Amino acid sequence: MKVRLRIQRFNPEKDRKPWWGEYEVEAEPVDRVLDALHYVKWYIDGTLTLRRSCAHGICGSDAMRINGRNRLACKVLVREAMEEGRGVITVQPLLGLPVIKDLVVDMEPFFANYRKVLPYLINDDPPPERERLQTPEERERYDDTTKCILCAACTTSCPSFWANREYIGPAAIVQAHRFIFDSRDQGATERLRVLNEWFGVWRCRTIFNCVEACPRGINITRAIEEVKLAILTGRLA
Amino acid sequence: MNVHRHPFDAVVVGAGGAGLMAALYASKHVKTAVLSKLYPTRSHTGTAQGGIAAPLGNMEEDRPEWYAYDTVKGGDWLVDQDAAELMAYESIEVIIELEHMGLPFDRTPDGKIAQRRFGGHTRNFGEAPVMRSCHSADRTGHMILQTLYQQCIKQNVIFFDEFFVTDLILEDGTVRGVVAIEIATGDIHVFHSKAVLFATGGAGRIYKVTSNAHSLTGDGMAIVWRKGLPLEDMEFFQFHPTGIYKLGILLSEAARGEGAVLINDKGERFMERYAPTLKDLASRDVISRAIYMEIREGRGIGGKDYVYLDFRPETINRFKSAPGGMEVTAEYLERKLPDIIEFVRVYLGIDPMREPVPIQPTAHYAMGGIPTDVDGRAIRDEHNTPVPGLYAAGEVACVSVHGANRLGTNSLVDLVVFGRRAGRHMAEYCRQADFAPLPPEPEAFTVEMVERIRNGTGKERAPILRNELQDTMQTHVSVFREASGLETAIDKIRELQERYRHIRIDDKGYRFNTDLLEAIELGFLLDVAEATAFSALNRTESRGAHYREDYPKRDDDNWLKHTLIWRQDGKVTFAYKPVVITKWPPKERKY
Ligand SMILES: Cc1cc2nc3c(=O)[nH]c(=O)nc-3n(C[C@H](O)[C@H](O)[C@H](O)COP(=O)(O)OP(=O)(O)OC[C@H]3O[C@@H](n4cnc5c(N)ncnc54)[C@H](O)[C@@H]3O)c2cc1C
Ligand code: SF4
Ligand code: FES
Numbered sequence: 045m046k047v048r049l050r051i052q053r054f055n056p057e058k059d060r061k062p063w064w065g066e067y068e069v070e071a072e073p074v075d076r077v078l079d080a081l082h083y084v085k086w087y088i089d090g091t092l093t094l095r096r097s098c099a100h101g102i103c104g105s106d107a108m109r110i111n112g113r114n115r116l117a118c119k120v121l122v123r124e125a126m127e128e129g130r131g132v133i134t135v136q137p138l139l140g141l142p143v144i145k146d147l148v149v150d151m152e153p154f155f156a157n158y159r160k161v162l163p164y165l166i167n168d169d170p171p172p173e174r175e176r177l178q179t180p181e182e183r184e185r186y187d188d189t190t191k192c193i194l195c196a197a198c199t200t201s202c203p204s205f206w207a208n209r210e211y212i213g214p215a216a217i218v219q220a221h222r223f224i225f226d227s228r229d230q231g232a233t234e235r236l237r238v239l240n241e242w243f244g245v246w247r248c249r250t251i252f253n254c255v256e257a258c259p260r261g262i263n264i265t266r267a268i269e270e271v272k273l274a275i276l277t278g279r280l281a
Numbered sequence: 282m283n284v285h286r287h288p289f290d291a292v293v294v295g296a297g298g299a300g301l302m303a304a305l306y307a308s309k310h311v312k313t314a315v316l317s318k319l320y321p322t323r324s325h326t327g328t329a330q331g332g333i334a335a336p337l338g339n340m341e342e343d344r345p346e347w348y349a350y351d352t353v354k355g356g357d358w359l360v361d362q363d364a365a366e367l368m369a370y371e372s373i374e375v376i377i378e379l380e381h382m383g384l385p386f387d388r389t390p391d392g393k394i395a396q397r398r399f400g401g402h403t404r405n406f407g408e409a410p411v412m413r414s415c416h417s418a419d420r421t422g423h424m425i426l427q428t429l430y431q432q433c434i435k436q437n438v439i440f441f442d443e444f445f446v447t448d449l450i451l452e453d454g455t456v457r458g459v460v461a462i463e464i465a466t467g468d469i470h471v472f473h474s475k476a477v478l479f480a481t482g483g484a485g486r487i488y489k490v491t492s493n494a495h496s497l498t499g500d501g502m503a504i505v506w507r508k509g510l511p512l513e514d515m516e517f518f519q520f521h522p523t524g525i526y527k528l529g530i531l532l533s534e535a536a537r538g539e540g541a542v543l544i545n546d547k548g549e550r551f552m553e554r555y556a557p558t559l560k561d562l563a564s565r566d567v568i569s570r571a572i573y574m575e576i577r578e579g580r581g582i583g584g585k586d587y588v589y590l591d592f593r594p595e596t597i598n599r600f601k602s603a604p605g606g607m608e609v610t611a612e613y614l615e616r617k618l619p620d621i622i623e624f625v626r627v628y629l630g631i632d633p634m635r636e637p638v639p640i641q642p643t644a645h646y647a648m649g650g651i652p653t654d655v656d657g658r659a660i661r662d663e664h665n666t667p668v669p670g671l672y673a674a675g676e677v678a679c680v681s682v683h684g685a686n687r688l689g690t691n692s693l694v695d696l697v698v699f700g701r702r703a704g705r706h707m708a709e710y711c712r713q714a715d716f717a718p719l720p721p722e723p724e725a726f727t728v729e730m731v732e733r734i735r736n737g738t739g740k741e742r743a744p745i746l747r748n749e750l751q752d753t754m755q756t757h758v759s760v761f762r763e764a765s766g767l768e769t770a771i772d773k774i775r776e777l778q779e780r781y782r783h784i785r786i787d788d789k790g791y792r793f794n795t796d797l798l799e800a801i802e803l804g805f806l807l808d809v810a811e812a813t814a815f816s817a818l819n820r821t822e823s824r825g826a827h828y829r830e831d832y833p834k835r836d837d838d839n840w841l842k843h844t845l846i847w848r849q850d851g852k853v854t855f856a857y858k859p860v861v862i863t864k865w866p867p868k869e870r871k872y
Contacts (some may be wrong), residue, residue: 057790074628086744090787090796095323098492098623100530103323104424119627126845145793151320164431164795165383177392183385190385190417190424194322228383 047071047080047122051092052136055145060141065089073123077110077133080122081147085250093146101259104195108147109136114197114257138200140209146185154196157212159237166231182227189267191260198254199262204247211247212239214254214264220265225280234279240275248272282731282791283468284724289314289439290711292459292474294446294501298329298422298696298705299675300480301429303657306704307478308438311711314472316444316461317360317793318496318798321430323481325494326696329422330621331399331535332414333379334692335372339393340412345369347404348413350453350692350865354718355564356684357835358823358867359514359843359860362709364655364680366863368691368698375697376415384428386417397617398538398605401564401688401872404728410562414690419535419620425693434502435577444470445798447727449477449671451508454661455717456670460727464798467791469724475714476707478672479505479651479659484809486802488644489751490758492524492531495785498802501677505651506808509659510668510844513858514649515809516816516827519687520760522568526587528628532621532640534689537561539617541592542600543572544637545580550600556872559577562605563872566686566696566826568833569642569760582639589637592618596637642760646687648826649794649816652677652845652858657703662855663845670717674703681843684860685825734800739783743800745779746784750810758814761831767818774811777784781807806850813851815853816844837867 045070069083078096085092094117095105102175110120111129125133141149175250181234192215197206199213218269220239224232245268254264274280289312293304296317307313317324349369353360380386387395396412404411417424433440443464450457450471458473460721481501485493486855522543523532537543542561545551555571556563576586591597594611601608611634615622625633651673652660657677659671675696680845682695753773757766781804788796823829823837842857 055792057791057792074630076628085796086742091786091790093793095321097496098325098328099495100328100528101318102328102620103325103494105319105323120793121627136383148793155320159434162435164435165428167383171381173377174465175377175386175394178388179392180388180390183388190427191420193327193423194320199293223383226383226385226867 045071045073047126048132049080049084050134051084053146055091057154071122073121075122076118076122077122077125077135078106078118080133081117089243095148100141102193107138107195107197109138110134114201116195116197116259119259129197131133138196140200140206141196151196154199154215157216158194158219160212161216161235162231163223164220164221165226165229169230170231176228178227182249185227186225188262189218191258191262192218192222194204194215195259197257197259201253201257203251203253208247210243212243214248214268217245217268217271218262218264221271224271224274236275239243239271245272245275282728285468285470286366287314287470287716288716289472289473289474289809291476291478291707292316292472293478294459295441295480295482297324297326297480297482297675298425298693299431299700300435302697302700303478303480303674303704303707304438305429305432305436305554305706306701308436310708314439314441316441316446316472318443318445318461318464321440322426322443324426327423327426328494330419330531330533331538332397332416332421332690333403333425334399334413334690335376336369336398336413336695336769337373337376337394337415339389340396343404343413345373346401347406347411348372350406351402352682352688353865354407354870355688357684357870358841359681359824360848361569361861362863363861364619364682366608367655368682368694370566371680371698372694375701376481377698379425379428379515380511382428382432384417384424393533397535399689400534400537400562401559401763402690403559407558408591410559414538415554416535418616419533419618422693426545444722447730447801449504449508449717451721452717454668456668457717457719457723462727462731464793467794467843469727471723473716473718473719475716476670476672478657478674478703478707479677480673480675481677481687482648482850483676484806485644486808487750487754487806487813489755490524490527490529491644492521495645498805500802501673502650502807503805505659506812506848509847510647510650510659511847512812513652513845514602514843515812515846516683516820516844517648517685517825519565519646519648519826520569520642521565521645522572522642523590523640524638525628526623526641529643530624530628531645532624532638533829536590536592536618536621537737539614540593540597540609541590542596543568544589544591545575546582546584547580551575559872564688567872570828572642573760590640591637592633593635593637605763646692646860647676647684648679648685648687650677653678653680655680655699655702656706657699658706660811661709661857670714672703672707674700685827693813716860730801731797734784734786734797735789737785739781739785740783741780743784743786743803746781747803747806750777750806758817761828761830764818765820769813770814771818774807774814778807808822812846816846819855820844841867
């Protein structure tokens with residue numbers, strides 16, 4: 045099938061402002077939007093710049109705005125995107141992070157927020173000889189938030205983040221949740237303190253964009269609510 | 282073009298499982314930099330699905346010797362048995378260490394790490410499948426990568442993210458550092474160091490249908506080979522039996538570990554004929570060949586070039602009373618295999634709980650690579666002479682614990698066991714070694730290469746050459762091989778190398794120039810393909826993943842040895858290294 049793409053282009057080395065590149069490519073209906081972008085890059089204009097690696101939705105490299113919604117280019121089929129965009133697929137970089145070139149944004153502010161929540165297991169007890177025990181129920185408690193691939197689709201879809209770039213953002217809260225509710229972890233107090241600060245969870249207005257955006261299907265709003273509740277009650281129910 | 286210099290005791294190139302594990306250990310003792318062309322969490326380790334082996338015995342009796350034996354047999358006796366035994370024993374403590382780091386393994390009802398069956402892993406030297414694969418649903422690699430990265434953050438490991446390494450600085454046989462391009466700016470960075478560890482992963486992109494990421498272009502192997510050092514056992518490339526038809530996206534063996542079966546056009550579970558004991562859990566090379574045999578004999582689905590992987594609960598339950606059979610529900614499978622079920626739904630638009638899934642073998646894993654000893658030290662010849670300061674670990678390396686065919690779950694074990702050993706050894710080495718001086722203009726090679734490509738005005742285009750390479754390798758250097766096909770492939774690779782000198786790219790800028798990087802990666806791919814095709818032509822026997830139709834038998838008298846391949850002045854040369862055999866003399870491999 046013929047696929048039409050409108051891609052937001054911007055190379056600060058030579059462009060004064062962003063512009064729209066329009067391309068027509070030949071694709072199979074079951075091709076991914078990533079395949080269509082590759083087609084442009086490989087056979088039409090090699091200067092088109094994007095990040096990608098795994099091509100099947102696991103590495104988190106290619107989060108971008110497709111038809112106005114944050115998604116992984118490798119996880120949307122052109123057929124669906126064409127229907128949705130009524131015959132043209134619109135592709136833009138994520139909002140709220142500085143554009144380095146075309147679809148590539150500067151991820152450093154995102155990772156800086158991630159690092160703030162102490163995203164690692166904290167347990168100062170001497171470890172046992174074998175594995176620490178954890179029941180399947182305890183393991184299930186934080187399963188959802190272990191799936192995060194740090195793609196930034198959620199954080200950059202959040203109006204609270206657009207309004208204030210200091211907001212730590214849903215992804216960092218998801219990461220904090222993954223440890224706070226892990227029965228082996230002892231760092232909850234410290235993480236909850238961070239998340240209770242002015243740039244923390246209270247900036248979440250429960251708008252649900254993040255849940256919509258998450259390619260891993262994580263129920264982000266629920267995770268955020270659980271963190272808020274833990275701060276309010278002091279309990280990890 | 283700006284050039285920067287940084288002194289570090291040790292440099293780790295690559296931030297997948299192997300690189301991060303090595304970095305955790307090295308950085309405890311010496312000043313260590315980790316350079317990665319991807320953000321660490323984008324590394325392909327994150328896509329590993331099914332599990333990581335260790336004979337923990339949490340579900341049923343298991344022993345390290347059984348595991349070591351399975352590894353040796355899986356590798357068709359080309360495995361160095363001392364290394365396999367070491368890996369089997371150390372796997373236990375490393376898995377426990379990962380758990381202590383926070384890795385969220387699935388659990389047994391009594392709270393231990395859960396384990397499942399996997400191809401080629403057996404109890405009591407081949408008697409029946411054993412539950413040895415520790416896992417976290419079908420996202421084990423994701424959890425390993427995340428956990429190791431988290432520990433690196435905790436430990437303040439120094440990262441240079443999106444730095445693309447182009448060259449190793451090696452003078453008079455000792456390591457002096459590496460040269461890298463900072464992707465965001467195009468600046469050149471020279472890292473002056475006492476030691477360098479390559480953990481750059483695989484090279485699956487030499488093939489057309491592959492489970493490997495676009496970024497897996499064999500960079501580390503090619504960089505080292507260009508320095509006149511050897512690569513080992515490059516003829517052994519694993520084709521995983523179950524890639525999604527045409528796309529190559531992997532559907533883990535974990536599916537078959539949970540009971541899924543392969544079905545041909547006649548509805549037969551054909552693996553019963555090829556591997557009567559382990560059937561669908563035989564080793565990968567055996568199954569990939571069986572699939573192609575079925576296809577050749579017209580029993581592909583609708584006579585086409587694919588078969589079905591069937592993991593509908595009713596199919597699995599139909600075989601429940603066969604040895605190793607399972608009884609499952611759709612709900613159970615959705616919990617154990619959530620990601621691969623989703624891949625099928627997203628990319629094929631079918632529901633694997635209701636329909637069988639079209640699959641074909643997909644290029645998956647390089648058994649060969651930079652030869653190392655069990656401490657990750659790269660070696661320069663068949664006498665195991667180490668190259669001072671040079672290390673390798675993970676898929677880029679060849680220890681060799683995988684021999685002619687890797688068992689499922691054994692790469693992840695390899696990453697953490699040998700990543701750790703290499704990191705430790707490198708730290709020790711750095712503590713006693715001095716900085717060797719840098720040569721004048723260590724960046725010259727990179728600057729020249731980059732400018733040549735950037736300013737190239739020829740008519741050749743990298744994407745076209747890459748397609749031609751991938752087609753050639755897929756046709757002539759895949760599951761079945763024979764001399765004339767391999768010769769055709771070699772001629773084609775030579776032609777492509779020549780045409781590569783005349784490429785032109787569109788992007789002439791410095792900032793985030795992926796047009797340039799892809800062109801450099803193509804150069805690496807061509808070299809790795811060259812080493813692979815020449816090694817395959819050279820080995821006139823069939824063993825593990827290397828199947829020569831013109832030499833269909835394993836030939837222990839002449840070929841029970843590792844291949845080392847060099848390139849000097851455009852010509853390849855070979856030497857051979859004996860296989861280390863401690864306990865298990867070669868015998869016929871049957872599953
Ligand atoms: C889909 C899939 C499923 C798998 N499932 C399993 C499984 O269940 N069990 C198992 O044991 N094995 C599995 N494997 C195999 C295993 O995952 C890989 O072999 C292993 O993860 C490789 O790890 P690594 O650390 O060597 O390299 P990778 O994780 O691939 O990392 C390579 C690193 O090198 C960096 N790099 C590469 N080139 C350069 C350069 N020029 N400059 C700077 N940095 C560079 C990259 O940025 C990256 O950080 C699977 C593989 C695939 C593809
Ligand atoms: S929570 Fe989901 S959307 Fe947000 S970073 Fe993680 S995977 Fe991406
Ligand atoms: S390329 Fe890895 S998530 Fe899309």
